[in-house]
Amino acid sequence: MFAKRKTEQPVDYERQIERLKETIETLTERNRVLEATVSEYRAKEQAIADSLIQIAQQKRTLLEEEEKRMKTEQKSDRTLAKKCRALLNEVQQKYPAASDLEEFESFTAQLEESVGGVLEEVGFSPDEWLKPEKDLAQLCRNLGVMD
Helix, strand or coil, rough: CCCCCCCCCCCCHHHHHHHHHHHHHHHHHHHHHHHHHHHHHCCCCCCCCHHHHHHHHHHHHHHHHHHHHHHHHHHHHHHHHHHHHHHHHHHHHCCCCCCCCCHHHHHHHHHHHCCCCCCCCCCCCCCHHHCCCHHHHHHHHHHHCCC
């Protein structure tokens, strides 16, 4: 009727303390490893951020260079259109009956349209590069307006 008492085994405190010390050492070492890993990730994060900043700067530089190049090309195209119009007018005055000028007129009109409409005359003399000894058909072939 009396309940039996369990016999308690003696607690080995020294062994438990030793196991806890081992656990602490294991966790401490694991913490060092994780801190090193986090440090590596932070270094990589900084390298990526620096790369992104550099890429953004390069992009900005490339866009600025491209804008300058486009403006230069547009100016060059406008100048070409003006020169073509001046040449066409000069040739039409010198050779009013030339039927080959229709293709050059079409080319000039398309060029003017592509650069923003009809351009005003400029102080340009086609005689500077127009060689009257050349055949008109040859000039048009050289300009690519006639086969």
